[in-house]
Amino acid sequence: MASYLVHRLIGTxxxxxxxxxxxxLLIHAAxxxxxxxxxxxETNAAEVAQAKARWGLDQPLYIQYFKFLKSAAVxxxxxxxxxxxxxxRVIQSRLPATIELAIFSIIIATVLAIPLGVWxxxxxxxxxxxxxxxxxLFGISMPSFWLAIMLILLMAxxxxxxxxxxxxxxxxxxxxxxxxxxxxxxxxQNWKGVWDALTHIFMPALALGVNMLGILMxxxxxxVLEVMNEEYVTTARAKGLREKNVIWxxxxxxxxxxxITVVGLELGTLLSGSIIVETVFAWxxxxxxxxxxxxxxxYPLVTGLVMTYTxxxxxxxxxxxxxxxxxDPRIRY
Amino acid sequence: xxxxxxxLRPMAFLFLLSIGLGITAGRAAAQKRVSxxxxxxxxxxNPYGDSVSLLYGIWSEITGPFCTYNYDKGDFEGRLAERWKxxxxxxxxxxxxxxxxxxxxxxxxxxxxxHSMMNRVIKDPQSKQKASVAGPIVKAEAIxxxxxxxxxxxxxxxxxxxxxxxxxVTSKAMFDKYGRDVADKEHMxxxxxxxxxxxxxxxxxxxxxxxxxxxxKRNPRAPDEIVYRVMRETEQRVAALLNNExxxxxxxxxxxxxxxxxxxxxxxxxxxxxxxxxxxxxxxPPFDKKEVRQAVCHAINRDQIISTLLEGFASxxxxxxxxxxxxxDPNLKPKLSYDPERSKxxxxxxxFSKGVDAALQTPVGRYTLDKxxxxxxxPMLNAAGFRAKLLTPEWPTxxxxxxxxxxxxxxxxxxxxxxxxxxxxxxxxxxETPRIGYSNPKLDxxxxxxxxxxxxxxxxxxxxxxxSILTEDAPACFMWRHKLLWGLNRGIDYKPLPDARIFGMDxxxxxx
Numbered sequence: 045m046a047s048y049l050v051h052r053l054i055g056t057x058x059x060x061x062x063x064x065x066x067x068x069l070l071i072h073a074a075x076x077x078x079x080x081x082x083x084x085x086e087t088n089a090a091e092v093a094q095a096k097a098r099w100g101l102d103q104p105l106y107i108q109y110f111k112f113l114k115s116a117a118v119x120x121x122x123x124x125x126x127x128x129x130x131x132x133r134v135i136q137s138r139l140p141a142t143i144e145l146a147i148f149s150i151i152i153a154t155v156l157a158i159p160l161g162v163w164x165x166x167x168x169x170x171x172x173x174x175x176x177x178x179x180x181l182f183g184i185s186m187p188s189f190w191l192a193i194m195l196i197l198l199m200a201x202x203x204x205x206x207x208x209x210x211x212x213x214x215x216x217x218x219x220x221x222x223x224x225x226x227x228x229x230x231x232x233q234n235w236k237g238v239w240d241a242l243t244h245i246f247m248p249a250l251a252l253g254v255n256m257l258g259i260l261m262x263x264x265x266x267x268v269l270e271v272m273n274e275e276y277v278t279t280a281r282a283k284g285l286r287e288k289n290v291i292w293x294x295x296x297x298x299x300x301x302x303x304i305t306v307v308g309l310e311l312g313t314l315l316s317g318s319i320i321v322e323t324v325f326a327w328x329x330x331x332x333x334x335x336x337x338x339x340x341x342x343y344p345l346v347t348g349l350v351m352t353y354t355x356x357x358x359x360x361x362x363x364x365x366x367x368x369x370x371x372d373p374r375i376r377y
Numbered sequence: 378x379x380x381x382x383x384x385l386r387p388m389a390f391l392f393l394l395s396i397g398l399g400i401t402a403g404r405a406a407a408q409k410r411v412s413x414x415x416x417x418x419x420x421x422x423n424p425y426g427d428s429v430s431l432l433y434g435i436w437s438e439i440t441g442p443f444c445t446y447n448y449d450k451g452d453f454e455g456r457l458a459e460r461w462k463x464x465x466x467x468x469x470x471x472x473x474x475x476x477x478x479x480x481x482x483x484x485x486x487x488x489x490x491x492h493s494m495m496n497r498v499i500k501d502p503q504s505k506q507k508a509s510v511a512g513p514i515v516k517a518e519a520i521x522x523x524x525x526x527x528x529x530x531x532x533x534x535x536x537x538x539x540x541x542x543x544x545x546v547t548s549k550a551m552f553d554k555y556g557r558d559v560a561d562k563e564h565m566x567x568x569x570x571x572x573x574x575x576x577x578x579x580x581x582x583x584x585x586x587x588x589x590x591x592x593x594k595r596n597p598r599a600p601d602e603i604v605y606r607v608m609r610e611t612e613q614r615v616a617a618l619l620n621n622e623x624x625x626x627x628x629x630x631x632x633x634x635x636x637x638x639x640x641x642x643x644x645x646x647x648x649x650x651x652x653x654x655x656x657x658x659x660x661x662p663p664f665d666k667k668e669v670r671q672a673v674c675h676a677i678n679r680d681q682i683i684s685t686l687l688e689g690f691a692s693x694x695x696x697x698x699x700x701x702x703x704x705x706d707p708n709l710k711p712k713l714s715y716d717p718e719r720s721k722x723x724x725x726x727x728x729f730s731k732g733v734d735a736a737l738q739t740p741v742g743r744y745t746l747d748k749x750x751x752x753x754x755x756p757m758l759n760a761a762g763f764r765a766k767l768l769t770p771e772w773p774t775x776x777x778x779x780x781x782x783x784x785x786x787x788x789x790x791x792x793x794x795x796x797x798x799x800x801x802x803x804x805x806x807x808x809e810t811p812r813i814g815y816s817n818p819k820l821d822x823x824x825x826x827x828x829x830x831x832x833x834x835x836x837x838x839x840x841x842x843x844x845s846i847l848t849e850d851a852p853a854c855f856m857w858r859h860k861l862l863w864g865l866n867r868g869i870d871y872k873p874l875p876d877a878r879i880f881g882m883d884x885x886x887x888x889x
Contacts, residue, residue: 336418
């Protein structure tokens with residue numbers, strides 16, 4: 045297992061290099077000039093030239109790239125043009141919000157999708173199956189930005205039961221320690237803060253997780269349908285086990301492998317989806333930060349964020365590979 | 378084991394009730410806290426790290442405005458700099474108000490002003506305000522403890538337009554003691570009527586009133602705390618206003634006005650913006666011909682667009698500026714009014730009797746209904762003999778193109794035009810910026826004269842003559858100024874400013 049992981053980690057180096065080159069070239073090729081976007085409307089040519097020299101933009105692109113690679117190798121993505129702070133520090137300050145949101149989205153998606161998928165798959169063509177399939181289709185086809193706006197209109201505007209945006213209410217949230225508001229509030233035993241953070245996270249997590257929910261539900265249903273025809277299921281029934289035990293102990297546990305693969309793959313979608321959802325809900329995470337960085341053509345910050353996302357993808361896939369062995373003891377590396 | 382659901386029900390009810398009471402108590406404790414939904418993102422604790430209208434206003438509240446523009450009087454008035462005089466055309470002397478004190482009680486001195494201008498605005502590589510705030514200022518020096526001298530590189534009559542409501546004065550002592558970054562983050566020492574309480578980048582900024590401040594005594598009903606919440610989506614601001622999450626919402630689009638007005642607790646207030654909206658034309662084929670440019674101006678039915686799409690919430694511009702802006706001349710001529718037949722004749726005169734291609738570029742979502750308004754212009758242009766189409770590049774692409782002079786025909790706004798001098802120079806003076814690439818020696822001469830003229834009457838005359846040339850030669854068609862709609866809770870008395878800056882001292886909490 046350990047040698048497998050080492051091999052996989054070494055294999056990620058060319059991936060990271062290629063991604064860094066692509067991102068670097070793409071962001072520099074995109075129309076728009078950070079100096080013109082960041083220095084205000086009344087800026088002049090002299091000030092623009094000074095900023096270009098300061099940010100190293102007056103040097104040939106290949107030199108800029110090699111300088112970037114050299115510093116990125118030791119975890120330094122340079123200084124953000126907009127924030128004038130090290131990129132790693134800016135990302136660190138925003139990442140907990142995105143991780144917290146992603147965790148909640150996964151919780152919402154899996155808690156609803158797996159039971160729905162199992163119920164639908166174990167009773168094919170029943171009303172429950174039809175309902176579940178329709179629900180899954182709804183989740184897959186629903187654009188997250190539209191759902192986000194609709195949720196705001198309904199839950200905040202009409203029903204007035206949830207806050208429309210943000211991550212916490214001023215005056216209720218306690219001191220920030222880990223950057224994870226819910227965890228911080230629990231540690232500080234600030235129950236009002238916990239409730240406040242939960243009310244704030246619910247809508248963005250739902251908007252972000254609905255798509256994943258739909259896909260997971262359909263994958264679970266298909267996997268359950270497939271496993272239901274296996275001989276060991278027939279054997280379990282023949283032994284006289286209750287149907288509930290057959291489905292949840294024998295069918296579901298064996299149907300989970302493709303579900304976990306999809307969860308892993310969808311985590312990436314979750315990160316990219318968070319870019320839109322965070323912007324709509326004014327969620328101060330790395331997704332909204334990427335939009336701000338792109339709009340300002342903040343090259344170091346954009347590159348740093350994309351590299352962070354890439355690294356997250358790699359790690360997630362490694363974890364998923366490891367989980368296979370835990371869930372299915374037959375799999376060994 | 379089965380859970381005793383029946384026994385748990387009363388406990389659950391009490392738990393929810395306690396949370397509800399807790400939240401209600403939280404709300405009651407913040408009776409004089411006003412939350413404002415704003416459209417700009419607030420990202421950095423460095424007061425000089427952004428050049429955005431909203432943030433100039435907020436930082437001015439924290440550090441004390443140097444001076445301010447009074448729209449009712451139509452003139453600048455003193456704050457930290459209580460008065461000033463022009464010693465000679467390139468030297469301005471500002472006299473500081475001795476009652477202005479930083480949060481720690483130390484008085485604001487000329488050294489702080491000089492430090493802020495020279496070290497923070499002009500020389501600091503992190504400053505993004507050099508061109509906007511310092512402009513022509515090349516030197517700041519202290520004459521005595523409460524007197525400062527600014528020297529400009531050329532005579533600049535509209536200098537106050539650079540420093541008033543923009544120049545942020547921070548403590549030199551804190552900078553010297555802790556260095557820039559720590560001073561900004563942990564020891565933000567301002568002399569304004571509010572002090573910084575919290576900033577969560579991308580989410581909110583909170584300021585708290587300093588009751589002992591000279592400005593605070595002017596309006597005792599000003600909010601004790603103001604929470605600026607970043608809300609870029611219009612639907613979000615309206616929803617938050619409806620459920621009382623915020624009490625003031627910036628920029629409600631006309632089509633959402635009714636939803637706000639239907640609520641008995643809310644009202645809409647409109648104010649004329651000082652942002653001028655125009656169609657700019659690079660003088661390259663086909664717009665190198667004056668007749669083509671004038672044909673564009675005659676083709677657009679501005680009144681119809683204002684009355685329909687904008688539901689009346691805009692004022693037509695018959696020249697670069699409108700009422701309330703410095704140098705406005707109601708008798709300015711010519712007026713290029715809606716006349717499609719005249720457009721056709723002008724195009725024929727220019728040699729385009731069979732029509733001419735025109736690709737109009739517009740930002741999307743940056744200005745009120747920008748895409749919809751320009752969409753409405755396309756059939757109007759076509760009816761007047763153009764073969765027009767609309768292009769909608771993303772903002773960074775369009776803006777970079779405009780600033781490099783590579784966009785031939787575009788819809789744009791220019792904000793903060795209390796005094797039009799800077800905007801006119803920026804867009805229409807030869808060699809200043811390539812945004813339009815227009816050159817007219819006669820106009821240049823008039824603009825140079827007005828900038829160096831300290832007699833207001835003569836300056837207005839020069840401005841009027843310059844604007845008359847601009848309207849006639851039509852390097853741009855001036856469209857309208859939007860009336861900005863703000864959603865307000867009825868417990869708030871507030872008259873928004875035309876430049877969209879928000880000063881807490883202008884807000885009154887009238888109902889708890």
